[in-house]
Amino acid sequence: MWLAWRNLNHDRFRFLVTIVGIAFAVFLMIFQGSLLVGFLRAASKPIDMTEADLWIAARGVEAFEFASPLPERFYDIVAGVEGVETVHRMTVGFTFYQKPSGMQQSVLLVGAEPGIGSRFPVPYVDAMRTSLAPDAILVDSSNAPTLLLDLVPAGIEISGQRARVVNIIDGFGSFFGTPFVFTGYEDAVRYLRWPGDATVFLIVQVEPGSLQEAKRAVQAELPEVDVWTRDEFSRRARLFWVRKTGAGGAILMAAVLGFLVGLVIVSQNIYATTMENLEEFATLKAIGARRWYIQKVVLMQALACGSVGSVIGLAALLPLLGPIRGTISWIDTPWWLPTGMILVGLVMCVLASVASIRKALAVEPGRVFRA
Amino acid sequence: MRETALTARQVNITYGAGTAAVPALRDVSLTFSPGCLALVMGPSGSGKTTLLSVLGCMLLPDQGDVHVRGQSVRALDEQRRGDLRRQNIGYVFQAFRLFRALSALDNVVLALDVAGESGRRARARAEEGLAAVGMAAKARLKPHELSGGEKQRVAIARALVNDPPIVLADEPTASLDWRAGEEIAIMLLRIAKERGKLVVVVTHDPRMTPFGQRIVKMEDGRVIEDMEAR
Numbered sequence: 001m002w003l004a005w006r007n008l009n010h011d012r013f014r015f016l017v018t019i020v021g022i023a024f025a026v027f028l029m030i031f032q033g034s035l036l037v038g039f040l041r042a043a044s045k046p047i048d049m050t051e052a053d054l055w056i057a058a059r060g061v062e063a064f065e066f067a068s069p070l071p072e073r074f075y076d077i078v079a080g081v082e083g084v085e086t087v088h089r090m091t092v093g094f095t096f097y098q099k100p101s102g103m104q105q106s107v108l109l110v111g112a113e114p115g116i117g118s119r120f121p122v123p124y125v126d127a128m129r130t131s132l133a134p135d136a137i138l139v140d141s142s143n144a145p146t147l148l149l150d151l152v153p154a155g156i157e158i159s160g161q162r163a164r165v166v167n168i169i170d171g172f173g174s175f176f177g178t179p180f181v182f183t184g185y186e187d188a189v190r191y192l193r194w195p196g197d198a199t200v201f202l203i204v205q206v207e208p209g210s211l212q213e214a215k216r217a218v219q220a221e222l223p224e225v226d227v228w229t230r231d232e233f234s235r236r237a238r239l240f241w242v243r244k245t246g247a248g249g250a251i252l253m254a255a256v257l258g259f260l261v262g263l264v265i266v267s268q269n270i271y272a273t274t275m276e277n278l279e280e281f282a283t284l285k286a287i288g289a290r291r292w293y294i295q296k297v298v299l300m301q302a303l304a305c306g307s308v309g310s311v312i313g314l315a316a317l318l319p320l321l322g323p324i325r326g327t328i329s330w331i332d333t334p335w336w337l338p339t340g341m342i343l344v345g346l347v348m349c350v351l352a353s354v355a356s357i358r359k360a361l362a363v364e365p366g367r368v369f370r371a
Numbered sequence: 372m373r374e375t376a377l378t379a380r381q382v383n384i385t386y387g388a389g390t391a392a393v394p395a396l397r398d399v400s401l402t403f404s405p406g407c408l409a410l411v412m413g414p415s416g417s418g419k420t421t422l423l424s425v426l427g428c429m430l431l432p433d434q435g436d437v438h439v440r441g442q443s444v445r446a447l448d449e450q451r452r453g454d455l456r457r458q459n460i461g462y463v464f465q466a467f468r469l470f471r472a473l474s475a476l477d478n479v480v481l482a483l484d485v486a487g488e489s490g491r492r493a494r495a496r497a498e499e500g501l502a503a504v505g506m507a508a509k510a511r512l513k514p515h516e517l518s519g520g521e522k523q524r525v526a527i528a529r530a531l532v533n534d535p536p537i538v539l540a541d542e543p544t545a546s547l548d549w550r551a552g553e554e555i556a557i558m559l560l561r562i563a564k565e566r567g568k569l570v571v572v573v574t575h576d577p578r579m580t581p582f583g584q585r586i587v588k589m590e591d592g593r594v595i596e597d598m599e600a601r
Contacts, residue, residue: 002484003484283470289457368466369429
């Protein structure tokens with residue numbers, strides 16, 4: 001629609017202000033969306049990376065990071081349930097890590113038995129992933145600076161016991177400040193030094209096609225625990241971080257604010273442009289322009305602003321994602337997020353043009369006769 | 372019987388209500404035929420512009436009716452009145468009403484675009500229209516780069532580009548100097564005489580009087596005189 005484009009091009013300053021507003025809104029929405037997606041994925045990543053069919057946890061456990069111990073006998077009970085193929089133990093707990101400098105750092109220690117999944121970080125000795133290296137731990141590259149790790153292997157201490165960082169891994173950075181440290185189950189139990197039971201999760205693989213039956217059977221045998229499928233526990237963990245901690249909510253709110261700020265900026269500018277061109281809309285009506293023609297002019301102005309602003313917002317963000325990832329390792333921008341946010345930006349522009357369209361359509365054509 | 376282009380029958384319009392009611396048109400009945408330059412004259416507040424709004428299908432009368440080439444306006448909704456305007460009437464305004472962001476050529480193309488014609492053919496027709504009013508050389512200029520007379524020529528080209536049988540002009544010479552005003556008056560007379568269009572001009576500019584073939588005088592919303600010019 002050439003008239004819309006010419007109108008925008010005629011008042012370039014206002015056009016610039018509008019597209020800067022949209023670019024800012026789209027930038028903010030994609031950035032906050034990336035934080036939210038990354039946050040949600042990070043919140044459930046240890047769960048998602050296992051090859052478990054079922055997760056068994058103490059009653060009321062809502063997240064991977066905050067679990068409480070299960071009686072050791074539960075391991076044998078679960079192993080004996082019909083339909084259960086394998087059971088692995090996992091422990092998770094906060095402890096202290098002594099840096100090479102001698103300073104202490106609180107860490108979340110995660111220890112798992114071999115066999116819970118090839119993508120779950122456990123310090124295997126060999127490529128066959130059958131046995132674990134003793135006293136070996138893995139640390140995510142994003143936490144390495146916090147833990148003062150330059151080179152591996154590096155000798156450190158956990159809870160006053162000797163350990164070796166044998167490898168630096170990627171993709172398991174902590175999203176809540178306390179670094180994750182991964183090791184084998186036996187070593188983790190030793191490092192944590194809990195009195196009594198140390199297993200916090202039982203990771204179960206069931207016979208093919210018997211997921212729900214096995215879940216019901218385990219729950220019937222152990223009514224005092226929670227039994228979740230992996231997807232259920234993953235969703236529960238995400239919801240916990242989003243709802244209960246407020247962190248996810250805050251990120252979501254910032255994305256919504258980005259949308260609202262953009263909406264207000266675009267609305268004001270498109271409305272101001274419409275008001276400034278009201279006589280021209282009256283002229284269009286006077287010379288017989290149909291309603292859709294006038295709607296199209298306003299809408300196209302809004303969508304042109306939206307398209308240009310969105311592309312600029314995206315172009316401004318993409319080069320920054322790399323450096324941002326250096327600081328916020330868990331930030332995640334899946335392909336659909338920019339696409340989705342650009343669509344949201346265009347919807348924002350359409351919403352912003354509603355008041356302007358109403359105003360343009362309501363103008364009396366007879367006003368053209370006034371000098 | 373001679374064909375009629377535009378008819379107003381017992382048109383009444385009142386602005387406001389109650390004690391604040393101001394009658395703008397009172398029992399106005401007029402019939403206009405094609406090929407005529409009619410001047411509607413009168414002092415300020417006499418109802419000239421209201422009459423033009425009613426004849427131009429932009430304002431519905433409180434009482435009475437307007438017929439455009441036999442079609443009653445009263446029975447039409449806003450959308451259909453717009454269609455009627457687009458197909459039958461070209462407008463020339465005192466304030467020109469050109470689109471600031473568009474060149475002279477694009478202002479004329481716009482009228483074609485509104486009527487559903489676009490592309491090269493529309494541009495060619497718009498160029499012809501501008502050439503007909505002597506504006507071919509300034510087709511690429513924007514309104515702020517044109518003089519008042521030139522703007523009015525572009526406005527006339529826009530009004531004529533869809534070849535409407537009726538042209539309504541509101542004070543087309545009021546903003547122009549003597550020479551430009553006379554040129555526009557001649558142009559409007561030629562449109563009526565040579566192209567057979569009905570041209571109704573609302574004016575209080577005495578310079579227009581020699582060019583009018585019919586002069587309608589108004590006062591207080593009434594037609595007080597309606598005469599053929601010699």
